[in-house]
Amino acid sequence: MRSTRKDRDKKREITQPRGQPGMARYIFVTGGVVSSLGKGLASAALGSLLQARGYTVRLRKLDPYLNVDPGTMSPFEHGEVFVTDDGAETDLDLGHYERFTGVAARKTDSVSSGRIYSNVLERERRGDYLGKTIQVIPHVTNEIKDFIAIGDDEVDFMLCEIGGTVGDIEGLPFFEAIRQFAQDRPRGECVFMHLTLLPYLAASGELKTKPTQHSVKELRSIGIAPDVLVCRTEVELPEKERAKIALFCNVRPDAVIPAMDLKSIYEAPLAYHKVGLDKAVLDAFGIRPAPRPNLEKWEEVADRVYNPDGEVRIAIVGKYTQLEDAYKSIAEALTHGGIANRVKVRAEWLDAEIFETEDPAPYLENFNGILVPGGFGERGTEGKINAARFARERKVPYLGICLGMQMAVIEAARNLADIKDAGSEEFDHEAEGETPRFKHIIYHMKQWVQDNQTVQRSADDDKGGTMRLGAYDATLTPGSQVADIYGTTSISERHRHRYEVDIAYRQKIEETGLRFSGLSPDGRLPEIVEIPGQWFVGVQFHPELKSKPFEPHPLFASFIGAALEQSRLV
Ligand code: GLN
DSSP, X not given: OOOOHHXXXXXXXXXXXXXXXXXXXXXXXXXXXSSOSOHHHHHHHHHHHHHHTXXXXXXXXXXXXXXSOGGGSOHHHHOOOEEOTTOOEEOTHHHHHHHHHOOOOOGGGEEEHHHHHHHHHHHHHHTTTTTOOOOIIIIIHHHHHHHHTTTTTTOSEEEEEEOSOTTOTTTHHHHHHHHHHHHHSXXXXXXEEEEEEOOEETTTTXXXXXXHHHHHHHHHHTTOOOSEEEEEESSOOOHHHHHHHHHHHTOOGGGEEEEEOOSOGGGHHHHHHHTTHHHHHHHHTTOOSOOXXXXXXXXXXXXXXXXXXXXXXXXXXXXXXXXXXXGHHHHHHHHHHHHHHTOEEEEEEEETTHHHHSOSHHHHTTOSEEEEOOXXXXXXXXXHHHHHHHHHHHTOOEEEETHHHHHHHHHHHHHTSOOTTEEEHHHHHHTTTSOOOSEEEEEEOOEEEETTEEEEOOXXXXXXXXXXXXXXXXXXXXXXXXXXXHXXXXXXXXXXXXXXXOGGGHHHHHTTTOEEEEEOTTSOSEEEEEOTTSOEEEESSOGGGGOBTTBOOHHHHHHHHHHHHHHHHO
């Protein structure tokens, strides 16, 4: 039987006023003044600090936009789509949550207004509301509250971050729902944390508190009084200003938490702890004395990030090079690979299209490793194929992820196995109706097995619905490089793709050197390719999604290790 929170607290010998047993306490995180203040990071760091004090946590994101899910949103606009084990396409903030807490996110940890409204409208059509007039309050807010409470009995603390800033029109139902939620619960079981900005006026040398005051006023006008204020600032927060914010915003002075810029996000748990964030939050819940934190894990991570022995340069040859957030998890996983080897990883984004017309050598020669990430569509793919060729021929460590693996297979097929017109069905699909230009060694899979069930897809399913999404098992060849890297022959990794390498070409391609060293358990889907004798690995899944600073993904740790060796050769 699952232990209730009461049992767990008893175990820790904490005595404090309680609500009902088995219920989580809630921390609602909102933002004001401007967007991009680092709410996601603050939430994630707070989650890790609560864990360091022995509590269990889950983090959740409520996004006000009207898209039903971020799966089809442009990575240019929205950053990367983060995929969970259970196959949800979610906001990239869930990646932060996982990287800081190690708690695997689920489908039920991310929701948008679009999804909420779509659920409400579906119910209305089904007649669930018995002909009542459907309104934002209570129907939409009830739907939000039900979502917030999912898995309520599983953890000590549930952290819910509301996207956007207070006052946004789309966000209003969420703010109203969390206000009601706190009222529905026993007193003291919900805490509101609000992030704001303290602009610094260099001319007068002053930190301005007015925008924060206005933001809190706005929040209070909709019935939410913040317990903790996290104030982003470029300079130290003087005591006088802290007292002023506390007075005007009606929070305790030690609950006004200054948050200064950090050189590495992985210092955030330590930095927030130093300025008393976790203590202020526990204090707001009336948890006194708070259990002592164990921060060793984060001290080790920070030490490795801030005191590296050397540096490696990695080229990321991709398409969405304008916005770093489009490959957020890859950038972070590379950093983790650096942490594993105690080196700094300098990643540079190169536009794959350059290599369609130009020789990649002058661009790629100075790098210690080449990474070709996932992507969609034909644009830039010939450049990626050329980058894979350069890596193979020059024996530069190569990590191909998803599309990056597919391109490595096409490269080997064309240049080693003599299948000159090798290509992916994806590229012909875009030019529908015309005679196919390629031999489809990468093809559109319409049927596969998940959890012992056959999944069928037709080409015209909803855009978001046609992909192999979420965690799938793979079996690795004993004695292969990847089996050695993973230290096991059975793994589970997250997927997000439509096309698969055709197993029918296995023998022909393997004869020339590129080995299929990881397959789906039924042996039908190639999951990993590698070239023996050099560090050249392509994976159909996304290992970056599961990497953590305190537990770097083995592939990234090994890739950076190989890059480090390469750097010593040149
Ligand atoms: N476009 C490719 C596919 O759908 C690769 C996807 C990816 O890299 N995530 O199979």
